[in-house]
Amino acid sequence: GAVVSQHPSWVICKSGTSVKIECRSLDFQATTMFWYRQFPKQSLMLMATSNEGSKATYEQGVEKDKFLINHASLTLSTLTVTSAHPEDSSFYICSAREADRDYNEQFFGPGTRLTVL
Amino acid sequence: GQNIDQPTEMTATEGAIVQINCTYQTSGFNGLFWYQQHAGEAPTFLSYNVLDGLEEKGRFSSFLSRSKGYSYLLLKELQMKDSASYLCAVTASNYQLIWGAGTKLIIKP
Secondary structure (H helix, E strand, C coil), X not given: CCCEEEECCEEEECCCCCEEEEEEECCCCEEEEXXXXXXXXXXXXXXXXXXXXXXXXXXXXXXXXXXXXXXXECCEEEEEECCCXXXXXXXXXXXXXXXXXXXXXXXXXXXXXXXEC | CCEEECCCEEEEECCCCEEEEEEEECCCXXXXXXXXXXXXXXXXXXXXXXXXXXXXECCEEEEEECCCCEEEEEECCCCHHHCEEEEEEEECCCCCEEECCCEEEEEEC
């Protein structure tokens, strides 16, 4: 149980285009989903926390107009990188916290590797 | 502020034992996680500690001392596949996970 999927696994796009990444909890309801970014040889960096049905909470330094997050249901959150630039190339990982779970474990998706040309 | 410290890199020999330490200073504490992350992959859950003491799970054990703000991950009978980064993460008072930078573990034959 507690499986999280991400789509696409990898994407290559041209500079200036927008890219949407989906994160789904397959066998549980996720009241909270998290979006992380990880550059090579660095640790995870939390970008934003999204709660179903409400606006996402962005970490300091993350542009909310550039990284649009939608958490429309208890099993789906999307991250849209708008007007992507080469510096946005990174490994984007989502995680989900199960509703009514005893503790704060986050289940991670497999990640999406974004390359902006 | 929130701070988690762990060594950047460690090297160990196949079949041996290695201990990866993690110290933390956070606003509140609601549990500590250890995750394993292979290069190019997402983290996978290893262990969770919320009370003081040792939690053993097969070849992996995790220890917590809340009074000292200290945890360690102990890996026994090391295998080559254990080469990975090991991430320490603490749940702070707002239930947000605060992540350490990770410890890259290199296993040599």
